[in-house]
Amino acid sequence: MSLIARLLRLVALLASLVIIVSFSFFATDLASEASEGQRAKVADALEPTPTAPKESDRERRSGGFREAVDDVNDVLVAPFARLVEGQNIWAQRIATGVLGLLLYGLALSLLANYIRK
Secondary structure, three states: OOHHHHHHHHHHHHHHHHHHHHHHHHHHHHHHOOOHHHHHHHHHHOOOOOOHHHHHHHHHHOOHHHHHHHHHHHHHHHHHHHHHOOOOHHHHHHHHHHHHHHHHHHHHHHHHHHHHO
16 A cells, blocks of 8 residues: 555544544534523534634633634634525534545545555
């Protein structure tokens, strides 16, 4: 197998893992919040591509690893964020996550298979 194909597979795997872990963090946060007011604040801070004030609020609440995962996820799903603007936060996160997995997980894996042959 060529080095490029291996590298593409690794990138596909890492990107998919980041998207899945970030979505897991998001779902855990929303599921564990008790009050409706807190849910609204958390939902605003957990948008797929947050604004600068929302980003700084998220950084304050999150640990280092969590924030690194969320920052990488923001970059990975940024191309899809405009497609779901104005939708429910769950719809935004699910749609951008699925599109990210399709592009980075599936498409890069298929490209790696193509290169290998």
